[in-house]
Amino acid sequence: MSAGKILVVDDDPQIRRVMKATxxxxxxxxxxxxxxEDALEKTPQEMPNLVLxxxxxxxxxxxxxxxxxxxxxxxxVIILSVRNSEKDKVAALDAGADDYVTKPxxxxxxxxxxxxxxxxxxxxxxxxxxxSDDLEIDFQSRRVHARSKDVRLxxxxxxxxxxxxxxxxxxxxxxxxxxxxxxxxxxxxxxxLRVFVNQLxxxxxxxxxxxxxxxxxxxLGYRFVGSTEG
Amino acid sequence: MKALRFGxxxxxxxxxxxxxxxxxxxxxxxxxxxxxxxxxxxxxxxLAEATVASVAAVLGFNYWFLPPVGTLTIQDPQNWVxxxxxxxxxxxxxxxxxxxxxRAAEAEARRxxxxxxxxLVQSMMFSGNARKTIREFVHTVVRVFGCRAAALYYRSTEExxxxxxxSNVVTDHELLAEAEIEDVSVDSGxxxxxxxxxxxxxxxxxxxxxxxxxxxxxxxAIVNLIALTIERARALEEASHAEAARQGEVLKSALLDSLAxxxxxxxxxxxxxxxxxxxxxxxxxxxxxxxxxxxxDRLNRLAAEVIEMARIEAGKLxxxxxxxxxxxxxxxxxxxxxxxxxxxxxxxxxxxxxPAAEADHDFAMQVVKHFVENAVKYTPEGSPIDVSAELKSxxxxxxxxxxxxxIEENExxxxxxxxxxxxxHRFDTKGTGMGLAIAKGIVEAHGERIWVxxxxxxxxxxxxxxxxxxxxxxx
Numbered sequence: 001m002s003a004g005k006i007l008v009v010d011d012d013p014q015i016r017r018v019m020k021a022t023x024x025x026x027x028x029x030x031x032x033x034x035x036x037e038d039a040l041e042k043t044p045q046e047m048p049n050l051v052l053x054x055x056x057x058x059x060x061x062x063x064x065x066x067x068x069x070x071x072x073x074x075x076x077v078i079i080l081s082v083r084n085s086e087k088d089k090v091a092a093l094d095a096g097a098d099d100y101v102t103k104p105x106x107x108x109x110x111x112x113x114x115x116x117x118x119x120x121x122x123x124x125x126x127x128x129x130x131x132s133d134d135l136e137i138d139f140q141s142r143r144v145h146a147r148s149k150d151v152r153l154x155x156x157x158x159x160x161x162x163x164x165x166x167x168x169x170x171x172x173x174x175x176x177x178x179x180x181x182x183x184x185x186x187x188x189x190x191x192x193l194r195v196f197v198n199q200l201x202x203x204x205x206x207x208x209x210x211x212x213x214x215x216x217x218x219x220l221g222y223r224f225v226g227s228t229e230g
Numbered sequence: 231m232k233a234l235r236f237g238x239x240x241x242x243x244x245x246x247x248x249x250x251x252x253x254x255x256x257x258x259x260x261x262x263x264x265x266x267x268x269x270x271x272x273x274x275x276x277l278a279e280a281t282v283a284s285v286a287a288v289l290g291f292n293y294w295f296l297p298p299v300g301t302l303t304i305q306d307p308q309n310w311v312x313x314x315x316x317x318x319x320x321x322x323x324x325x326x327x328x329x330x331x332x333r334a335a336e337a338e339a340r341r342x343x344x345x346x347x348x349x350l351v352q353s354m355m356f357s358g359n360a361r362k363t364i365r366e367f368v369h370t371v372v373r374v375f376g377c378r379a380a381a382l383y384y385r386s387t388e389e390x391x392x393x394x395x396x397s398n399v400v401t402d403h404e405l406l407a408e409a410e411i412e413d414v415s416v417d418s419g420x421x422x423x424x425x426x427x428x429x430x431x432x433x434x435x436x437x438x439x440x441x442x443x444x445x446x447x448x449x450x451a452i453v454n455l456i457a458l459t460i461e462r463a464r465a466l467e468e469a470s471h472a473e474a475a476r477q478g479e480v481l482k483s484a485l486l487d488s489l490a491x492x493x494x495x496x497x498x499x500x501x502x503x504x505x506x507x508x509x510x511x512x513x514x515x516x517x518x519x520x521x522x523x524x525x526x527d528r529l530n531r532l533a534a535e536v537i538e539m540a541r542i543e544a545g546k547l548x549x550x551x552x553x554x555x556x557x558x559x560x561x562x563x564x565x566x567x568x569x570x571x572x573x574x575x576x577x578x579x580x581x582x583x584x585p586a587a588e589a590d591h592d593f594a595m596q597v598v599k600h601f602v603e604n605a606v607k608y609t610p611e612g613s614p615i616d617v618s619a620e621l622k623s624x625x626x627x628x629x630x631x632x633x634x635x636x637i638e639e640n641e642x643x644x645x646x647x648x649x650x651x652x653x654x655h656r657f658d659t660k661g662t663g664m665g666l667a668i669a670k671g672i673v674e675a676h677g678e679r680i681w682v683x684x685x686x687x688x689x690x691x692x693x694x695x696x697x698x699x700x701x702x703x704x705x
Contacts, residue, residue, distance in 0.1 A: 014499040022506040056491055082494040084534075085592050087550060103494050104501035104530055106523075108509060188565050190558075219555055 003027040004049040004118055009039040009065065010080070011057045019052065022107050028114075036065030043069060050117055052110075055081035055092065063095040070096030074154050076117040080105075086191055093195035098156045099182070109185075116183035117156075130165050132226065135204055135213065137165065146204040156181060157200050160193075164214060164224035173221040197222060232278075239271045239283040247290040257295050261312055264291060268316055272324035280320035288313040343448045347455070350374045354459055358466030361387060367456055368393045371439070375452075378441025382427070382456070383409055385435040400424070400438040408436035414449045425453040429461050482544050486537055493533040501526045535664045539648065542671030547593065549675055553586035553699035554594060556619045556626060563598035564617070570606050571615070579618040587626045587696035593672045594696060597680075600669040601630035601692045609634030609689075625678075625695040636686035645682060646670040669694070 006028045008019045020030045031046050033039035037060050039051065051069060055062035066077050078099045079092040089100045098117050101110060130137040136145040139162055144151040153161065159181045164172060174193055178186040186192075197216075201208040215223045246267050250260045264287040272280030291312065293302055353370050354363070364384055372380045372393045379397035383390050383405040390402055400422055410433065414425035423439040423446075437453050444452070504522045511519055541547055557580045564576060587594065598617070605615045609632045616631040637645060644650050648667040673680040673694045684690040 012495050012499070015495065015502070018499045018503045018506070022502060025506065025510075080498075082491050082498070087592075103498040104526065105498070106505035107502050108505060110502070188562060219558075 002029045004114075005029040005031065005046065006114070007031050007033060007039060007042060007046065007048040007051045009033040009036065009051060009057070009062075010054040011035065012054075015054075026111060036060030036062065036068070039065055040068055043073070043075070048075065050114060051075060051077045052114075053077055053079050053097070055079050055083070055088070063091060066092070066095040066097050070154070074152070076155060078113055078117055089189075090191055090195055093192060094199075096154065098154065099192075112183065112185045116185070119183065127162075127166055130168075130226070134206065137161065139165075144204065147206060151203045153200070153203065157196055157203070160196055161200055161204075164222060168224045168226050171217040171221050171223045177221060193222070235275050235279050236282050239275070239279045240286045242267050242271065243283050243286045243290060246287075247294060251294055257291075260295050261291060265316060265319055268320050269323050272320045273327040275324075276328060277321060277324035280324045281317070284313075284316040284320045287316055340445070343444050346374050346444070347448065347451055350452070351455065358463060358470050360384070360460050360463040360467060361389070363459055363463040364391050364456070367459065371452060375439070375444055376442055377439045378421075380440065381405060381438045383435045383437075384460070385409055385433060397438070397440055399440050405436045405438060408438070409433050411436075414446060414453065416443055416446045416449060418443060423449045425449050427453050427457045427460070429457045434460055479544065479546070482546070486540055486544070486546070490533070490537045493537075494530065497526055497530050497533070501530070535668060538668050539664050539671070542668060542675070547672065547675045549590040549593060551588050551590055551676075554589050554591045555586050556580055556584055556628065556696075559587070559591070559595050560598055560617050560619065560628070563595050563602060566595075567599060567602055567606075570603065573612055574606065575612075575614040576602075577614065577616045579616065581620060584619060584621060584626065586699040588699040589676060589696045593675075597669045597672050597694055598628060598630070600665040601694075604665055604692065605630055605632040605634070605690075608632070621698065622695075624698060626698050627693055627695050629691050629693040631689060631691040633689040636688055637682060637684040637690050638686055642682050642684060646680065666692075 003026065006023055008016055008023070008030055009032075010016050010019070011034055016032045016034075020032065023030045031042060031048060033042050036053075036057055039053070040060075042048075043051070053062050053066055053069075057065075060068075062079055062081070066079065069075065069077060076098045077096065078101060079095075079097040080101050080103055081088060081092065082103045084102045092100045099113050101113055128139055130139075134147045137143075142153075142158060144153055144158075144161070160177065163177060163180045174190045175187040177193055178189055182189075182192070197214055198208070201211050201214055205211045205213060213225055215225055217223055243264065246260075246263050250263070268280055268283050268287060271283045289302065293300065350370060353374065354367060361384070364382055368380050368382050368391045371377070379393045379399070381390060381392045381397040381400055383402070390405060392398075399420070404424065408424045409426055411424075411426050414423065416423040421441055421443060423443045425437050426433060427435045427437055434457055437456060439449065439452075443449070501523070504519055504526060508516065508519045508523060557578075560578055560580065564571065564578070602615060602617065609615075613633045617629070618631070619626060619628045621627075646666050646669075648664055650663060650667075670680050676696065678695045678697070680692075680694040682690055682692050
């Protein structure tokens with residue numbers, strides 16, 4: 001049985017070849033796309049479970065492709081790039097990517113990232129719902145309603161929110177959050193949290209610059225505040 | 231034309247006389263009417279016509295109106311007065327109107343010249359090439375001002391620009407001499423106007439106009455115009471050189487980026503393939519695959535360092551400074567180096583309450599990494615490494631101390647040079663020899679200091695400083 005369907009988007013044929021050989025060897029079903037445009041065409045047809053997206057491609061680049069994918073779906077996206085700067089990572093996460101892997105990478109690392117992106121915590125863990133005057137979260141049906149509007153969260157944003165709500169009132173460290181949401185191999189990527197928390201605030205806070213639900217604990221982590229405390 | 235005007239003048243006088251012969255009025259009215267006619271003639275046409283009319287008027291008035299009527303004798307001396315009045319009026323009025331007409335003609339001439347100057351300005355090619363502009367100018371000035379020829383000496387290239395062979399009336403030597411002179415000279419006999427082309431006090435060259443000459447003022451205006459035009463063309467020329475240089479830099483940076491991409495793409499395939507094989511290999515293959523994997527990493531590091539060094543040397547490091555927690559900087563660097571330092575006791579000392587550093591996070595972390603890597607490379611297996619940070623006279627100083635062999639004094643300066651390796655390690659193949667040079671480039675781009683302290687036999691300590699962030703006092 002297939003462990004999932006992965007769309008590999010890279011302009012370099014050798015990279016596509018080696019990815020296909022390896023991922024198929026690990027029970028994934030692999031489809032390929034040469035360009036961002038190609039990927040956007042194949043995604044609705046093939047309905048992959050995950051996209052591995054090269055950042056630097058001719059034509060429509062990885063970031064633009066990622067934004068376009070995000071506009072239409074919650075599918076997990078991992079950006080692959082030769083650049084290693086924090087700025088590039090933040091740009092990729094800002095474009096809606098769930099994760100960022102620097103080329104060259106070992107296949108173990110990539111497989112771990114793929115597993116992390118595909119993994120969902122079971123709905124039984126954590127609280128069933130959260131209610132306040134302008135925010136309603138139903139963790140069972142994965143629906144969020146903020147300021148009388150339905151809000152769409154990506155899977156990682158949703159997991160992050162769930163973990164924070166489950167530990168409402170207590171500060172959660174960066175490392176703890178990263179390991180809970182992304183997986184045990186994570187912990188040194190505070191920039192991931194910066195980007196994702198920003199996006200969450202934009203979606204659920206009335207004033208993202210002065211958040212009332214998700215507060216920053218300087219140099220430590222984040223804390224979710226229910227309306228009773230606020 | 232002139233004869234016609236004389237005829238018409240006499241006719242006008244005759245008409246007045248004839249009118250009053252038919253209509254009887256007193257003599258004063260006749261005289262005043264004649265005076266009016268003369269005034270008109272002198273104002274419209276001039277003194278000569280008015281004089282002829284005056285004489286005709288006196289003769290006619292005398293013959294037909296003054297007693298004894300029908301003769302040309304003057305009994306009464308008041309007739310002489312009438313004649314004198316007519317003549318005086320004719321002279322005065324004609325002179326006044328003549329002066330007016332001359333003024334109008336002068337104004338008209340000046341207007342034409344200004345129009346031409348304007349036309350000259352408009353038809354000038356404002357290109358970013360001084361020589362091309364001058365060549366264009368020499369022809370344009372001849373066309374617009376209707377001169378026979380023009381010549382211009384351009385001092386900065388020592389060239390003579392001439393509109394054609396007619397301009398040889400003025401020699402090169404004359405133009406050279408004129409460039410040193412203060413003011414313009416117009417020689418209407420030779421039909422040559424010469425003027426120095428200057429911008430303020432700076433001589434740019436000289437110019438000559440030959441043939442129909444504009445006024446001296448206009449020559450001055452023309453040389454000023456060409457001076458400004460040359461200067462503008464020169465400024466444009468320089469700006470376009472600067473732009474070309476800037477584009478060169480942009481290109482270099484783009485080239486480095488694409489080089490990074492092109493080297494890393496095949497490495498990505500190799501690394502993915504070999505790590506995939508490693509995960510499913512049996513013992514006999516494992517050793518060989520491990521070598522491929524490690525060497526791939528080494529090649530990747532090498533490429534990254536070469537590109538980084540090139541970027542530093544091209545002045546292409548884009549720092550994004552923000553407050554950075556020093557403890558996080560050090561732990562991040564050590565996490566990245568985890569495999570290399572697994573057999574090393576590493577002690578980290580960061581005092582509580584140390585302010586955040588104002589630095590580019592990634593680059594500052596790289597400096598720490600290069601220091602630690604350097605310590606790992608040049609000290610015996612298993613020997614301890616200390617990483618510390620402290621606030622010293624307003625600066626945050628981060629240091630990495632080892633218990634290695636130390637560095638001799640004469641080598642301490644050169645250790646930050648590109649490709650320099652300590653004498654003892656010359657034939658050591660580890661690393662690129664660029665780590666400390668890159669660290670130095672990064673620290674200097676921050677405007678900070680990097681140095682080494684060492685006691686041969688005891689160990690070395692590498693330090694760099696960072697500005698303390700004015701904001702936070704967190705670690």
